[in-house]
Amino acid sequence: MGMPGDLYSVLGVSRGASEAEIKRAYRKLAKRYHPDVTGGDSRAAEKFKEINGAFDVLGDREKRKLYDEFGEDSLKTGFEPGRARQYKKWADQAGSRGFRHGRTGASPFGDAGGFESEGGFGGFEDFFGNIFGGRPGPVQRSANVQHELEIDLETAMRGGPMRVTLTREVPCSQCQGSGRTGRSTRSPCLPCHGSGRVAIEDALTITIPERTPDGSTLTIRGRGQPGPRGESGNLILAIKIRPHPLFARDGKDLRVELPIAVDEAMLGAKVPLVTPDGRRLTVTVPPGSQSGQSLRLKGQGLGTGKNAGNLVATLSIRVPRRGGEQVARELRRAYSDELEVAPRG
Numbered sequence: 001m002g003m004p005g006d007l008y009s010v011l012g013v014s015r016g017a018s019e020a021e022i023k024r025a026y027r028k029l030a031k032r033y034h035p036d037v038t039g040g041d042s043r044a045a046e047k048f049k050e051i052n053g054a055f056d057v058l059g060d061r062e063k064r065k066l067y068d069e070f071g072e073d074s075l076k077t078g079f080e081p082g083r084a085r086q087y088k089k090w091a092d093q094a095g096s097r098g099f100r101h102g103r104t105g106a107s108p109f110g111d112a113g114g115f116e117s118e119g120g121f122g123g124f125e126d127f128f129g130n131i132f133g134g135r136p137g138p139v140q141r142s143a144n145v146q147h148e149l150e151i152d153l154e155t156a157m158r159g160g161p162m163r164v165t166l167t168r169e170v171p172c173s174q175c176q177g178s179g180r181t182g183r184s185t186r187s188p189c190l191p192c193h194g195s196g197r198v199a200i201e202d203a204l205t206i207t208i209p210e211r212t213p214d215g216s217t218l219t220i221r222g223r224g225q226p227g228p229r230g231e232s233g234n235l236i237l238a239i240k241i242r243p244h245p246l247f248a249r250d251g252k253d254l255r256v257e258l259p260i261a262v263d264e265a266m267l268g269a270k271v272p273l274v275t276p277d278g279r280r281l282t283v284t285v286p287p288g289s290q291s292g293q294s295l296r297l298k299g300q301g302l303g304t305g306k307n308a309g310n311l312v313a314t315l316s317i318r319v320p321r322r323g324g325e326q327v328a329r330e331l332r333r334a335y336s337d338e339l340e341v342a343p344r345g
Contacts (some may be wrong), residue, residue, distance in 0.1 A: 007053075007054040007057055007058055007067065008054075008058065010050050010051060010053075010054035011025045011026055011029065011051065011054050011055065011058060012025055012029070013025050013058075015068070019059075019061070022055070022058050022059060023055075023059065026051065026054075026055040026059065026243075026245075027245055029051045030048065030051055030052070030055075030244075030245035031245050031246075033045075033047045033048040033051060034048060034245055034246070035048065035154070036246075036274065049152070052152060052242040052243070053150070053242070055242075055243065056150060056242055056243070057075065059243070066079075066081055069081070070084055076167070143224060143225040143233045144224045144225070144233040144234045144235070144236055145168055145223075145224040145225050145233060145234075145235050145236070146235075146236040146237075146238060147166050147235065147236075147237055147238070148237075148238045148240055149164065149218075149237040149238065149239055149240065150240045150241075150242055151208065151212075151239060151240075151241060151242070152241070152242050152244070153241055153242070153244040153247060153249070153276045154276045154277055154278075155208055156208065156211065156212045156213075156214070156239070156241050156276075156302065157210070157211055157275065157276045157277035157302070158210065158277035158278070159207070159208045159209050159210035159211065159212065160207065160208060160210075161205050161206070161207050161208075162205065162206055162207070162208050163203065163204075163205050164203070164204060164205075164206060165201055165202065165203045166201075166202050166204075166235070167199050167200070167201060167202070168199070168200060168202050168223070168224075168225070168235075169197040169198065169199055169200075169225065170197065170198060170200055170226050171196060171197060171198075171226060172189055172191055172192035172195075172196055172197060172198045173198075174189050174190075174191045174192065175189035175191075175192065175196060177196045177197070178196055179192065179194045179195055179196035180194070202223065204220070204223065206218060206220060206237070208239075209304075210304065211301075211302050211303055211304050211308065212239055212302070213239075213251075213252050213302040213303050213309070214239060214240060214241040214249060214302070215238070215239065215240075216238075216239050217236055217237060217238050217239065218236070218237040218239065219234050219235070219236050219237075220234060220235040220236075220237070221234050222234065223235035224236075244276060246276075247276055249302070250312075251309060252301050252302040252303045252307070252308065252309025252310075253301045253302075253309040253310050253311070253312055254275075254276070254300070254301045254302065254309065254310075254311045254312065255311075255312045255313075255314065256273070256311070256312070256313055256314070257313075257314050257316050258271065258273060258283060258295075258313040258314065258315055258316065259316045259317075259318050260285055260289070260315055260316070260317055260318065261317075261318060261320075262317060262318075262319060262320070264285055264289075265285065265288075265289045265290070265291070265315065265317045266287065266288065267287055268284075268285055268286050268287035268288075268289070269285045270282050270283070270284060270285075271283045271285055273297075273311075273313060275300065275311065281297060281300065281311070283295055283297065283313050285315065289315055289317075290315070290317075291315055291316055291317040292314065292315065292316075293314070293315045294312050294313065294314045294315070295312070295313045295314075295315065296310050296311070296312050296313075297310060297311040297312075297313065298310050
């Protein structure tokens with residue numbers, strides 16, 4: 001996920017930080033390292049990705065809870081907290097009580113009857129079951145595999161090729177996917193711990209469609225779970241878009257605050273607006289616009305065609321802090337009726 005080190009350190013907060021403190025720290029850092037501010041600096045762009053990745057975990061109550069409990073293991077694809085807790089419980093009891101061989105006299109890596117813990121666990125296959133998916137057992141057939149793929153809003157809008165590395169399971173070459181090895185078919189294969197499967201890193205280049213909405217899926221044929229005859233299922237990538245410091249998502253719509261000057265609100269103006277993918281649009285501000293008023297740019301959000309979302313710009317009128325006193329008094333006199341206030345001075 002591109003998040004080296006402790007995620008709390010990435011955001012510069014303590015482990016006991018509140019949700020509000022984490023959100024404030026994220027917004028501050030995201031604005032500081034945003035590509036629009038740093039001018040495309042590569043180191044700042046990498047820092048921006050780390051900040052978004054850290055907030056994606058710590059800004060989610062459930063993800064943060066798992067991260068606090070399991071650390072970086074909780075970030076791995078396919079992580080199952082229930083199996084991780086079961087393994088930790090076994091490891092804690094095993095370390096304190098030790099192991100003894102069963103009465104069968106088999107190898108310590110034999111079946112459940114030949115390897116027992118004094119704590120009453122079933123055996124090798126029970127506690128070495130893969131905590132990242134499924135009980136031990138040979139691969140029987142090909143199947144589709146689903147992964148969640150997190151991308152930033154810029155990538156979702158712009159689209160294009162993207163290099164990703166995912167973990168998937170393939171039949172163990174040592175036991176040919178049977179989960180057993182040696183003379184005795186009761187002896188589990190050590191490389192795969194009797195599961196018949198081993199995890200490998202699969203690097204591939206995928207193409208993100210332009211303006212990909214959150215929650216959409218991409219299907220890559222033949223990159224799923226392989227079967228015993230060499231055929232493989234499909235890899236299905238579920239797209240998740242990280243939060244953006246400036247643009248908020250509302251379904252397929254994008255919302256952004258657009259600051260304008262007082263004279264632009266009164267007289268109307270053409271105001272530039274840069275989208276997350278770098279396109280420069282022009283927003284037409286009508287005369288007499290009010291702060292908080294929303295202007296819609298049709299079809300400029302996520303999605304394409306008839307189902308494309310909109311870009312909604314909410315006007316925020318900025319009043320000059322200095323030098324505007326005289327102008328303000330004259331405006332008050334000239335437009336007291338429309339402003340619904342009485343002239344003063």
